Amino acid sequence: MVALSSYIYNLAIFMMTSSLPFTILFLLLSLTPILVTCQLFDDVPTGHRKDYIVFMGDKPKGYDEWAVSSLHVNIIREVVISDEPPTGHILRSYNRTFNGFVARLTEKEAERIAEKDGVISVFPNRINQLQTTNSWDFIGFPTNVPRSRLESDIIIGVLDTGIWPESASFDDTGFGPVPSKWRGTCRVTPDFRGCNRKFIGAKFYYTGPGQPVLTARDYEGHGSHTASTAAGNSVSGANLYSLGSGTARGAVPSARIAVYKVCWPDLGCSDADILAAFDDAIADGVDIISVSIGFNDNRNYFQDSIAIGSFRAARQNIVPSVSAGNDGPLLLTIRNFAPWLISVAASTTNRRFLTTVILGNNQRFEGWSINTFNSIQATLIFGGDAPNTAGENSLNANLVRRKIVVCDGYTSVREAQFGAVRTAFFAGAAGVIVNGVFQIYGDDVNNIVAPLPSSYVIDNNNAILAYIRSTSNPVAVIQKSSEQRNTFGPYLAAFSSRGPSPFTNSVLKPDLAAPGAEILAAYSQASSVSDVPGDTRVAPFNFVSGTSMACPHVSGAAAYLKSFYPNWSPAMIRSALMTTATPMNSNLNNEAEFAYGAGQINPTRALNPGLVYDAGAADYIRFLCGNGYSNTQVQVITGMRNACTSGGSSRELNYPAFVVYASPSQPFSCDFRRTVTNVGSATSTYTALVTAPQGLNILVSPNTLRFTSLGQTATFSVNVRGTISGGPRVVSASLVWDNGNSQVRSPIVVYVS
Known part of the structure; x- marks a missing residue:
């Protein structure tokens, strides 16, 4: 029997509560046999079972996760007659903040559970066919939404790592002439032959030490991914090694793209280059500026290149859309929070990827990873039995080569994928199983494409290690990942930075949330899909997570509105997106609006907002002056001298x-x-x-x-x-x-x- 804890789904964003005393829990559980004997049913279930979700509302106060899961087991004991233990019927427990579970039941068993006190609803776990960028469909923005004839005149400027020009997402077949308002250029280099009628401009900037290959070509993948998410063509059959197969598209497939390469592999993105790109983009005639870049610290507005550049853009009626940062889940971690830009948090969708591990004794564990490899079987070895004495946290390659390494002690999927998975790969292992320990926040929703077969599992009973110790030939199978429904999405990804704004506490930041977890979009074929040296696999599309992926969703939504309302100010467009956003559940995000802002974008509703809150440069200047900024500081931001003739409270914005x-x-x-x-x-x-x-x-x-x-x-x-x-x-x-x-x-x- 697989340990129940190995099935517990990590809703990692929930806050821990106090534990139920063990002695009371022991007494409760000791009554279970008596309760079971009081239940007599007239049918014995056969094999006609399917998966049901049992939702029971909030997590009971005073119960820890194990206690809640035990309650779920008791419900199964009272209802299900089977030779299989109750834990074999429970596929997953929801036990962090809300209360529920997924179980394999007959229809009559599901009906009986629905009648029990405390059960709110029971419904089938439906498996639907998903599209690749199902994020757009998930937020209620299908391909057949109304379109404006002006969409092809909209230009989105993308400050990022460049573009992969050969991608089908950027093909210009069927596009008309470049909009007459475009004043930009395309810098040609030996590896970059030029632009087309889809991506109409390409420039690059580098100020710093070293000498990278100066080109607008994207050698990293990040820039191509964000650009295609905002405005990529509709491309059928997109997938990553058959995962996520469907049609990839941006919000505004007919819009144009201009790329400004300001970020370089291993060299970062300098303030000087960011400001130069803002300067060019404004002059070139773009309508939207999308910036999936952040800093490692909080900077005052007059020291923040993105705040400065975005103010200048907004003053010219250009909408600045910027990622909130990937430093969550704690409060006050937001990185881009100027009141004139749209700061975007990253939410989950209704899809997740899970990877099954099967031990030689038939114990099964389901864990997290994006494993594109076909199923493998190999000998198991515990990483602690194969240390490399020459280096800390490393493995002896002679002992782990062509074996599946079991590692433990990791507290998040992301930590494991950057640590254990890469270490095992570099040591020549065939695969890696990470036995994780979830803390207050885990990283269940931002899997990274692994360079070798891997899975992050929860095995609190140490069954895997016990199995290794029990036999002279321990083996395991790591299967290819499978797509499954994330029934309780959307909620904020753990990595997404939270507000409030450290300098302007009367303005809500982030403004909005948008899908940013495991987003499939165009990618550079000069970079491996795992971005790990030695992994030679390349693909035209790839899964990436981050607020970097959420930002272009809002950029594309803003472009969509701009195509209908070209004269609307950036504040009006932001207002339309905020006031029509889908409210999110504070029970799933304890930081509430400081996690997700006004909610998750709903571009279809935003097309008809009814009322909007408008603001312009003069309003933001009064705001700055009223918050103690000097004329000199305001001039840095706005370019205007002696701007502080009057000030106003930040609450008046x-x-x-x-x-x-x-x-x-x-x-x-x-x-x-x-x-x-x-x-x-x-x-x-x-x-x-x-x-x-x-x-x-x-x-x-x-x-x-x-x-x-x-x-x-x-x-x-x-x-x-x-x-x-x-x-x-x-x-x-x-x-x-x-x-x-x-x-x-x-x-x-x-x-x-």
């Missing part, structure tokens, strides 16, 4: 969210003033609908807004007051302006610190 800072158990009262512009029906009346938890009182005045024409504005105030005693650090509420057709939603966040 016309931003589509409201953030309040409060002290525990201390009463607070905070006032906001906002103005909305009517972009929906010419004649319409909106009513304020407030949702707030206990302890918050929110007053909106006036609570009705009446419009008689398009472009008309209306101003209202919001007062947030209350007292928060204990509880979460982030308390969520919302304001929705509703006219019956449009619901314009703004988050209200109280941060208790």
